[in-house]
Amino acid sequence: xxxxxxQISIVFSIALSFVGCGSEESSSVASTGGSTITSTGNPSxxxxxxxxxxxxxxxxxxxxxxxxxxxxxxxxxNDFDTLSDSQQLLxxxxxxxxxxFAYPLHELQEKIDSGTxxxxxxxxxxxxxxxxxxxxxxxxxxDIFGTGENHDQEVVDILKRFYFAKxxxxxxxHNWVAYILTQTIMFSPAYELSSTHAPNVEGxxxxxxxxxxxxxxxxxxxxxxxxSEDNWRRFRSPEDNGREMLEIYTLDLxxxxxxxxxQALQNWKLDTDGNTLVVGLNANTQTLSLFGTTIVNGDDFYxxxxxxxxxxxxxxxxxxxxxxxxxTASQMNSITNTIVSSKPETWQDILKQIIFSKEYxxxxxxxxxxxxxxxxxxKKMDYDIWSQTLTHWKSSxxxxxxxxxxxxxxxxxxxxxxxxxxxxYYQKIRAVLLNRTNPVYVNNDSDDYTHxxxxxxxxxxxxxxxxxLNVNHQEESLELLINYIFQLIISRGATVxxxxxxxxxxxxxxxxxxxxxxxxxxxxxITDKRNAIAFIVLEYISRLDNLYMQKGxx
Numbered sequence: 182x183x184x185x186x187x188q189i190s191i192v193f194s195i196a197l198s199f200v201g202c203g204s205e206e207s208s209s210v211a212s213t214g215g216s217t218i219t220s221t222g223n224p225s226x227x228x229x230x231x232x233x234x235x236x237x238x239x240x241x242x243x244x245x246x247x248x249x250x251x252x253x254x255x256x257x258x259n260d261f262d263t264l265s266d267s268q269q270l271l272x273x274x275x276x277x278x279x280x281x282f283a284y285p286l287h288e289l290q291e292k293i294d295s296g297t298x299x300x301x302x303x304x305x306x307x308x309x310x311x312x313x314x315x316x317x318x319x320x321x322x323x324d325i326f327g328t329g330e331n332h333d334q335e336v337v338d339i340l341k342r343f344y345f346a347k348x349x350x351x352x353x354x355h356n357w358v359a360y361i362l363t364q365t366i367m368f369s370p371a372y373e374l375s376s377t378h379a380p381n382v383e384g385x386x387x388x389x390x391x392x393x394x395x396x397x398x399x400x401x402x403x404x405x406x407x408x409s410e411d412n413w414r415r416f417r418s419p420e421d422n423g424r425e426m427l428e429i430y431t432l433d434l435x436x437x438x439x440x441x442x443x444q445a446l447q448n449w450k451l452d453t454d455g456n457t458l459v460v461g462l463n464a465n466t467q468t469l470s471l472f473g474t475t476i477v478n479g480d481d482f483y484x485x486x487x488x489x490x491x492x493x494x495x496x497x498x499x500x501x502x503x504x505x506x507x508x509t510a511s512q513m514n515s516i517t518n519t520i521v522s523s524k525p526e527t528w529q530d531i532l533k534q535i536i537f538s539k540e541y542x543x544x545x546x547x548x549x550x551x552x553x554x555x556x557x558x559x560k561k562m563d564y565d566i567w568s569q570t571l572t573h574w575k576s577s578x579x580x581x582x583x584x585x586x587x588x589x590x591x592x593x594x595x596x597x598x599x600x601x602x603x604x605x606y607y608q609k610i611r612a613v614l615l616n617r618t619n620p621v622y623v624n625n626d627s628d629d630y631t632h633x634x635x636x637x638x639x640x641x642x643x644x645x646x647x648x649x650l651n652v653n654h655q656e657e658s659l660e661l662l663i664n665y666i667f668q669l670i671i672s673r674g675a676t677v678x679x680x681x682x683x684x685x686x687x688x689x690x691x692x693x694x695x696x697x698x699x700x701x702x703x704x705x706x707i708t709d710k711r712n713a714i715a716f717i718v719l720e721y722i723s724r725l726d727n728l729y730m731q732k733g734x735x
Contacts, residue, residue: 231396232244236484237484238488239400239401239404239484239487239488240398240400240401240526241397241398241401242395242396242397242398242401243396243397243398243399243400243526243527244396244527245527245529245530245533246523246524246525246526246527246530246534248303248533248537250523251523251533251534251537251538252519252520252522252523252534253516253519253520253523253534253535253538253540254538254539254540255299255534255537255538255539256272256299256537256538256539256542256543257299257300258296258297258298258299258300260299260539261298261299262296264734267672267673267674268734269293269298270289270290270293270668270672270673271672271673271732271734272542272543272734273289273292273293273298273672274289274557274672275542275672275731275732276302276536276537276542277289277349277557278549278553278554278557278731279504279536279541279553279731280349280353280354280357280536281343281357281360281552281553281555281556281557282349282353282556282557282560283556283557283558283560283561284560284561285560285561285563285642285645285669286561286645286665286668286669287645299537302349303533303537305349305350306349306350306351306354306533307351308350308351309350309351309352310348310350311346311347311348311350311352311353313352316342316345316346319345320338320341320342320345321338325568325628325630326341326568326630327568327569333572333575334379335372335379335380335382335383336372336382336575336585336586337571337572337575339356339360339382339386339585339586340571340574340575340585341571342356343356343357343360343552343556344556344559344566344571352394354529355390355393355394356390358389358393358528358529358532359386359389359390359393360386360552360585361500361503361532362389362528363385363386363389363585363586363591364503364585364586364591364592364595365499365500365503365591365592366429366499366590366591366593367403367429367430367496367499367591368385368389368406368591369385369415369586369587369588369589369590369591370382370384370385370386370411370586371414371415371586371587371588371589371590372586372587373584373587373588373589374414374415374589376414376415376417376451376456377411377414377415378414378456381410381411381414382586384409384410384411385406385409385411385586386586388402388405388406388409388411389402389406392405393528393529396527398526398527399496399525399526399527399528399530399531400487400488400492400526401487402528403430403487403492403496404483404484404486404487407426407430407483407486407487408479408480408483409458410451410457410458413449413451413458414451414456415589417450417451418443418450418451419442419443419444419446419447419449419450420439420440420442420443420446422442422446422449423439423441423442423443423445423446423482424439424442424443426442426482426483426486427439427442427486429495429499430486430487430492430495430496431486431489431491431492431494431495432491432494432495432498433491433495438471441469441470441471442471442482444465444467444469445465445469445471445476445477445478445479445481445482446479446482447463447464447465448460448461448462448463448464448465448478448479449461449479460479464477464478464479465477465478471485472485472486472488472489472491473489493521493524493525494517494518494521496531497517497520497521497525497531498513498514498517500531500532500535501513501516501517501520501535503592503595504535504536504541504545504547505540505541505545505547506547506548506595506596507545507546507547508545516540520534520535542733543733543734543735544733544735545731545733546730546731546732546733547595547596547730547731548595548596548598548729548730548731549596549729549730549731550583550595550596551577551578551581551583551596551606551609553731554610554728554729555574555609555610555614558610558614558615558670559614561642561669561670562614562638562639562642562669562670563638563639563641563642564614564619564636564637564638564639564642565619565635565636565637565638565639566630566635566636567630567631567632567633567634567635567636568630568631569633570636573613574609577605577609577613580602580605581597581602581603581605581606581609582594582597582599582602583595583596583597583602583606606729607723607729610723610728610729611720611723614638615670615719615720615722615723616716616719616720616723617636617637617638618637618638618639618640618712618716619634619635619636619637619638619639619640640708640712642669643662643665643666643711643712643715645665646661646662646665647706647711649661650662650699650700650706651704652700652704653704655688655691655692655693655698655700656684656688656691656692658699659683659684659687659688659693659697659714660680660684662699662711662714662715662718663675663680663683663714663718666715666718666719666722667679667718667722670719670722670728671722671725671727671728672727673727679721683717683718683721686717687714687717696710696713697710697713697714698710699711699714
């Protein structure tokens with residue numbers, strides 16, 4: 182495992198001087214590929230594990246915190262079970278959609294009724310059930326999906342992964358963590374820049390997923406990223422790179438620190454010939470003071486930045502700001518300090534602590550990102566795609582100004598709500614997802630994605646309600662169908678006024694009008710007419726803020 186990480190450093194073209202440990206404690210030393218790794222302790226009695234492996238005090242691996250160690254209070258099964266039925270549905274959907282996931286309504290209700298919804302979900306995220314070999318081969322199969330150009334295909338393949346991944350498990354969660362991180366200023370591949378190329382998108386994202394799978398800690402992940410060519414394509418001079426790393430990861434805005442960073446990085450540059458990172462031999466030799474310690478070269482700068490106490494506060498604050506967009510700076514600072522006090526050492530420690538917290542699930546309210554609407558909807562509605570669907574999604578995200586991994590500084594405004602951005606957002610959800618059904622003659626189970634008429638929701642997403650509908654109780658059946666769609670899509674039933682509106686349009690007395698009479702003479706469901714009701718209800722729901730908001734229950 183350690184060889185893999187050291188090989189990654191070689192790929193980055195990093196000239197690391199792994200000479201000496203810099204530790205005054207007694208230590209056992211393991212040498213791998215010419216690099217010095219230390220495990221502190223008494224050599225005669227010490228039993229090293231991979232979690233003890235360090236490079237000059239920077240740990241390679243870190244275990245996730247037990248949930249009991251979280252300082253930001255998590256919602257428990259008992260807390261969840263004391264909520265009303267409607268609140269449970271809202272909170273469950275908020276938690277799942279935050280991870281771009283959803284279950285069909287009947288399946289979600291079974292999980293809620295189990296009494297262990299929260300703890301079971303937490304356990305799911307620690308177990309890998311995805312067939313990675315199949316998934317990763319399938320989404321890049323050019324015979325099925327064709328090929329893309331430039332940066333588009335690299336991003337499209339990442340979006341495909343969230344569509345085709347069926348299990349909300351450890352591998353899915355690691356991909357979600359990587360996706361969230363690459364939307365922020367911390368790890369954005371920034372493919373809008375002329376100095377970045379398609380491989381940089383995959384380089385940043387795939388490195389994150391691989392390191393998360395290998396249990397690499399957030400400090401070493403960041404250290405590796407800062408020294409990578411991918412990062413230097415964003416910030417291309419010693420002073421620029423040094424300044425940005427200080428600001429991004431430690432929130433250090435002290436201009437007097439920038440020349441120090443620039444001097445430590447004086448032999449690093451992004452060469453104009455191919456935009457290639459080159460670490461020259463003209464390294465700084467003067468001792469410098471930064472991070473409360475001494476540094477000399479670029480490796481020292483990046484390593485000590487990642488080790489510094491201000492690093493944890495900086496990265497936690499970045500993620501708190503990403504999820505609690507409706508909170509004041511003071512409130513976000515309080516949440517940040519609470520998470521920092523739990524001493525997180527992995528990205529999972531931070532993100533799980535946020536999304537499972539009472540504060541987030543019960544109290545916060547913000548606009549959903551497009552991914553938090555699109556991906557859950559396709560799972561709720563059994564939505565099928567054709568070969569270009571995710572390519573079009575990627576273009577739509579650009580138009581919404583919610584582009585994936587594109588911006589040099591990440592999504593500083595996670596969900597832009599200016600008129601033009603939201604019109605494109607609304608139009609994508611309404612016209613492409615909610616108002617597009619899949620013809621029954623299309624073979625959805627085949628691998629033929631060449632026809633665009635394959636795209637749309639399948640009739641099957643409504644089938645679960647069929648057994649509850651009764652030709653002898655048409656008004657009641659209409660209510661059941663409408664409430665089913667409301668609960669599935671926006672996690673609440675129709676209000677009294679909403680139900681009255683639909684009834685006045687679709688009923689004559691207590692019987693359905695001919696246009697909406699979904700029962701044949703034998704009392705069986707007529708799919709087309711049931712779907713006609715669904716289209717009108719979905720058209721109405723597309724205009725509700727519930728669809729576009731992560732709401733709290735407090």
